[in-house]
Amino acid sequence: MNSLLKPLTSELDLYQSVEICEIKRESNSWQLQSSNNQEYGPFDSVAVCIPAPQARNLVMTTKPCWYRILDSVKYEPCLTAMIVLEGNKPDFRYASLENHPQVWRQIEQVENGKCAANLSCWVVHATPAWSSAYLECDYSQFANELAREFLLLNELSHENLLRLNGHRWRYARVNIPLGELSLFDNELQLGLAGDWCLGPNVENAFCSGIDIADKFLLNISKS
Ligand SMILES: Cc1cc2nc3c(=O)[nH]c(=O)nc-3n(C[C@H](O)[C@H](O)[C@H](O)COP(=O)(O)OP(=O)(O)OC[C@H]3O[C@@H](n4cnc5c(N)ncnc54)[C@H](O)[C@@H]3O)c2cc1C
Structure with a gap:
């Protein structure tokens, strides 16, 4: 997604992977402090x-x-699992399951070209309710839970699972x-x-x- 921004920012003085933890007003200018104690500024x-x-x-x-x-x-969270499976099953590309009572909101297959030939890659988003309930769990715990449900839904066994990663979008979707x-x-x-x-x-x-x-x-x- 960030490829859209790269050409727009090529001439800017850009600092990446810097978390700003404090912004201070000092005599008509701004000084920024990062979480690894670096100072940036002064800025107008x-x-x-x-x-x-x-x-x-x-x-x-x-x-x-x-x-x-x-x-x-106000925001809703979204817990996400990224799943790599051996083989080409399941054979759908996308499913939106707004009414699934427990886990799913959306299942999406990553484009074929971005995955090796005999693999299929999936991004699975949990519902806001499920994400809120499991929000503070370990990455591995919620990712395993999502993968288990995904395999069950598609009648696949755990042996098909090659890789699994979890991502916690704490502020995923603005609802107010x-x-x-x-x-x-x-x-x-x-x-x-x-x-x-x-x-x-x-x-x-x-x-x-x-x-x-x-x-x-x-x-x-x-x-
Ligand atoms: C799973 C998911 C799927 C989505 N799908 C769609 C979609 O299909 N279509 C659509 O239109 N929208 C979608 N969205 C929403 C879309 O991503 C957001 O609306 C959009 O990214 C908001 O842009 P933003 O610039 O306001 O904030 P963000 O994209 O959240 O950017 C904020 C940036 O600030 C950084 N940051 C935070 N705190 C600090 C700090 N202290 N110091 C330095 N940097 C910091 C963050 O790391 C982040 O890079 C989706 C969101 C999620 C979570």
């Missing part, structure tokens, strides 16, 4: 484009009045959005954006991102 402006509960922790001290606003945004395009403080030069401003999908994230960029640019053109 900061746009925080991460899930609302994580953004809330970052702006808590500099902009406490946003804390309650951000608290109103903010209802505004973005949040912006002109004086602090601080902006917040993300899908959670408007809804649960990429288009919402895109519209929110464009809006916060417009607000920063308008501000620069005025000064």
Whole structure:
């Protein structure tokens, strides 16, 4: 998915795999601190484009009045298993099982070209209810549980299972959005954006991102 962004960011000064754990306002500029104690800055402006509960922790001290606003945004989690099977079964590509009582929401086969010839690769998303119940389990525990159900559903044995990985999307799907395009403080030069401003999908994230960029640019053109 990130191949879309690579050409757009090729001329930017980009730091990857850096978790920012604190943003500090120091005499009209911003200083950022990472979880491995590196300092970044000073910067004139900061746009925080991460899930609302994580953004809330970052702006808590500099902009406490946003804390309650951000608290109103709610998410559903999604536990996911990535499964590699020997052989070409099952022979469907995609299944959406909204009404499955326990586990599944969606099963999707990874494109053939991305998997060796005699293997099939699957991504299995659990329902929000099941994901909430198992959210704090180990990766291996929930991935094994999802794989067990998947094999059972398709009448396959455990011997067909070659590889298994679990992924925990804690903030997977926005179900109560903010209802505004973005949040912006002109004086602090601080902006917040993300899908959670408007809804649960990429288009919402895109519209929110464009809006916060417009607000920063308008501000620069005025000064
Ligand atoms: C399983 C799944 C399937 C989906 N399928 C679809 C679909 O088919 N179509 C669709 O339109 N949408 C889909 N979505 C939703 C879509 O992925 C989101 O709406 C979109 O990615 C939100 O973009 P964003 O830029 O707001 O946030 P994100 O994509 O969540 O980006 C935020 C980034 O910030 C990083 N980050 C978080 N905290 C920090 C920190 N402290 N410091 C530094 N970096 C940090 C994160 O690692 C992440 O890379 C799906 C989501 C999931 C979970």
